[in-house]
Amino acid sequence: KNEVEQSPQNLTAQEGEFITINCSYSVGISALHWLQQHPGGGIVSLFMLSSGKKKHGRLIATINIQEKHSSLHITASHPRDSAVYICAPGSSNTGKLIFGQGTTLQVKP
Amino acid sequence: EPEVTQTPSHQVTQMGQEVILRCVPISNHLYFYWYRQILGQKVEFLVSFYNNEISEKSEIFDDQFSVERPDGSNFTLKIRSTKLEDSAMYFCASSAEGYEQYFGPGTRLTVT
Numbered sequence: 001k002n003e004v005e006q007s008p009q010n011l012t013a014q015e016g017e018f019i020t021i022n023c024s025y026s027v028g029i030s031a032l033h034w035l036q037q038h039p040g041g042g043i044v045s046l047f048m049l050s051s052g053k054k055k056h057g058r059l060i061a062t063i064n065i066q067e068k069h070s071s072l073h074i075t076a077s078h079p080r081d082s083a084v085y086i087c088a089p090g091s092s093n094t095g096k097l098i099f100g101q102g103t104t105l106q107v108k109p
Numbered sequence: 110e111p112e113v114t115q116t117p118s119h120q121v122t123q124m125g126q127e128v129i130l131r132c133v134p135i136s137n138h139l140y141f142y143w144y145r146q147i148l149g150q151k152v153e154f155l156v157s158f159y160n161n162e163i164s165e166k167s168e169i170f171d172d173q174f175s176v177e178r179p180d181g182s183n184f185t186l187k188i189r190s191t192k193l194e195d196s197a198m199y200f201c202a203s204s205a206e207g208y209e210q211y212f213g214p215g216t217r218l219t220v221t
């Protein structure tokens with residue numbers, strides 16, 4: 001069983017839709033990253049959170065440490081949000097990230 | 110805004126050759142990481158480095174791999190004798206205390 005499970009694996013949305021990506025993990029963590037990877041490969045950190053909720057623009061991330069679950073929400077989605085979104089819990093000892101498979105999001109105009 | 114840089118952006122090498130991938134982390138960061146992503150697969154942890162020594166390494170990081178921080182600014186990953194299966198995108202990352210990691214743009218390594 002994978003240590004990090006994301007759902008859905010692929011998601012197609014119409015511009016303006018509200019999007020949710022879910023992440024469940026089985027490892028003990030200190031914090032969890034949500035990352036964005038565009039075609040061409042670069043990785044950008046969107047959020048690091050260890051409890052509760054964070055908001056940045058149209059992006060919202062939540063985490064429930066007890067249930068080992070996190071969600072990433074995108075409000076008013078836009079075609080430029082099209083990318084792979086990756087959940088990556090961080091090891092409590094060394095900070096290494098354990099990556100999920102990613103969710104490929106396509107937002108159509 | 111400070112950023113992590115990596116060179117080269119693309120490296121092509123022949124099987125059995127040594128390669129060195131270079132990274133310049135953000136200047137006040139103390140924790141350094143290498144990850145790799147084989148085409149079509151998820152990103153995998155290779156090694157973490159803190160206080161001039163390896164703090165953790167994965168099963169992938171065998172004797173063919175080594176890391177070094179030779180001059181206080183660069184952070185290098187060396188593969189001594191490359192194999193076809195080493196072909197991947199290699200990402201360097203760095204962080205300050207508290208674990209938020211900043212990633213470099215990656216080096217695409219192609220082993221022929």
